[in-house]
Amino acid sequence: xxxxxxxxxxxxxxxxxxxxxxxxxxxxxxxxxxxxxxxxxxxxxxxxxxxxxxxxxxxxxxxxxxxxxxxxxxxxxxxxxxxxxxxxxxxxxxxxxx
Numbered sequence: 001x002x003x004x005x006x007x008x009x010x011x012x013x014x015x016x017x018x019x020x021x022x023x024x025x026x027x028x029x030x031x032x033x034x035x036x037x038x039x040x041x042x043x044x045x046x047x048x049x050x051x052x053x054x055x056x057x058x059x060x061x062x063x064x065x066x067x068x069x070x071x072x073x074x075x076x077x078x079x080x081x082x083x084x085x086x087x088x089x090x091x092x093x094x095x096x097x098x
Contacts (some may be wrong), residue, residue, distance in 0.1 A: 006068065007067040008066050009065050013030050013062065014031060015044060015061050016028075023071070034065060037067070040065055041066040041068075043066070044062075044065045046062075
């Protein structure tokens, strides 16, 4: 991992997409034990995995992991909490708005 340069690696992965009443999710598991860190980017190769209602689709694919540079990783860790808080805009009031 360089200060300004990015590394790439290829990893075999399993993609699981569920479109069922009890579970609606999409997961990617790296079969070689690779771990994604803050700032890293993952590109799963192949056509989109589509699951119809009531289906669970599991496919083996290949993914490219672009590792964040040391500067990007540090920046992501420093600012990540602020970006999450932007998603949590809420208020507590007793008034009902229409």
